[in-house]
Amino acid sequence: MNFSNVFFSIIVCLCLTSSLTTSYQTFDRSLPQDPTRACRRRRTMKGELRNICKHEPHLIAKMRDGAIQAHAECQHQFRFRRWNCTATRKSLRRVLQRDTRETGFVHAITSAGVTHAVTKACTNGELLDCTCDNLQDQMTNAHWHWHGCSDNVRYGYTKAKQFMDGRYRRRSDSKTNVKLHNYEAGRVSITHNMKKECKCHGLSGSCSTKTCWMRMPTLREVGNMLKRRFDGAAKVIPANDGTSVLPSGPTIKPPTTEDIIYMEESPDFCSFNGSTGSLGTEGRVCHRGSPDVDGCDLMCCGRGYATIIQWKRENCHCEFRWCCDVTCKSCIKEEEINICR
Numbered sequence: 001m002n003f004s005n006v007f008f009s010i011i012v013c014l015c016l017t018s019s020l021t022t023s024y025q026t027f028d029r030s031l032p033q034d035p036t037r038a039c040r041r042r043r044t045m046k047g048e049l050r051n052i053c054k055h056e057p058h059l060i061a062k063m064r065d066g067a068i069q070a071h072a073e074c075q076h077q078f079r080f081r082r083w084n085c086t087a088t089r090k091s092l093r094r095v096l097q098r099d100t101r102e103t104g105f106v107h108a109i110t111s112a113g114v115t116h117a118v119t120k121a122c123t124n125g126e127l128l129d130c131t132c133d134n135l136q137d138q139m140t141n142a143h144w145h146w147h148g149c150s151d152n153v154r155y156g157y158t159k160a161k162q163f164m165d166g167r168y169r170r171r172s173d174s175k176t177n178v179k180l181h182n183y184e185a186g187r188v189s190i191t192h193n194m195k196k197e198c199k200c201h202g203l204s205g206s207c208s209t210k211t212c213w214m215r216m217p218t219l220r221e222v223g224n225m226l227k228r229r230f231d232g233a234a235k236v237i238p239a240n241d242g243t244s245v246l247p248s249g250p251t252i253k254p255p256t257t258e259d260i261i262y263m264e265e266s267p268d269f270c271s272f273n274g275s276t277g278s279l280g281t282e283g284r285v286c287h288r289g290s291p292d293v294d295g296c297d298l299m300c301c302g303r304g305y306a307t308i309i310q311w312k313r314e315n316c317h318c319e320f321r322w323c324c325d326v327t328c329k330s331c332i333k334e335e336e337i338n339i340c341r
């Protein structure tokens, strides 16, 4: 089973269709080889996905790539945590049905991944109906010009929003609002962090003129930023009107667009629980002596751990010989691996 496809199909069906099971099966069967094949069953689809399939089927492939990259980034960011962004289908579905900070992070990174992939495809000339962003031509000064190919993040933002938020346009309950807030947090983690890049021109590198363009952060940088937002995520409670949300206490400052928000405390993810989607930490590798959540004490939830010794062959005593050679000896090194009980 391809976990990345599972991830995308779950995201797609939670995002886009009211009939969860139909489209879930649709995507699961049709995505693996050719993503545009997903669009063949257009008649059974609803809303924005149907529109995109009809008019811009090539976009679906890019969005799928974005969701897959987002999932890889989620696994990287959570590799040392009890919940490691696993894509086991049932578990991920459960996690996404709740309102915890983990849910918020997955929503934010997915919508960031989709925005990133669509924008990048646009810059690379892979999409017909968008080009580099040239609007900044006017803002030229004496020493530099906007003449490079700026990432067209407005296009990526708009398409990602259409795709991810489309289904919820007519809904307004606090759960939906939390989700839409986190989708937006993901998209703005890109749009608010564009950087100017320049190239020098002029005789012998004098840099008398420069060509500049705006570049998106890498998905790794986005992942790092969103992980910090996850660590400082803001708890909210439903407001009296039943639709909007408020900070969970009078002294807590209202979250900004960039913040990840949540309504429900996370389970501890220590042991298996089918209803929360927790797989437990039995069998996970932990780091002895680390006081953080990757350390055996916290990772194994006090159950203890088993230590396995492995021997590994590696290069050692390397010497540099003039010129230009490096010679090494081969050593056997002992390596300790700790695994939660």
Ligand SMILES: *[C@@H]1O[C@H](CO)[C@@H](O)[C@H](O)[C@H]1NC(C)=O
Binding pocket: 267, 272, 273, 274, 275, 276
């Ligand atoms: C699973 O988690 C739910 C919600 O936290 C809790 O109410 C329930 O008791 C847990 N079930 C088990 C078997 O631990």
Ligand SMILES: *[C@@H]1O[C@H](CO)[C@@H](O)[C@H](O)[C@H]1NC(C)=O
Binding pocket: 075, 082, 084, 086, 279, 280, 281, 282, 284
């Ligand atoms: C994530 O955790 C699950 C169970 O806790 C484990 O089976 C899986 O191997 C872990 N994945 C990675 C990439 O560490």
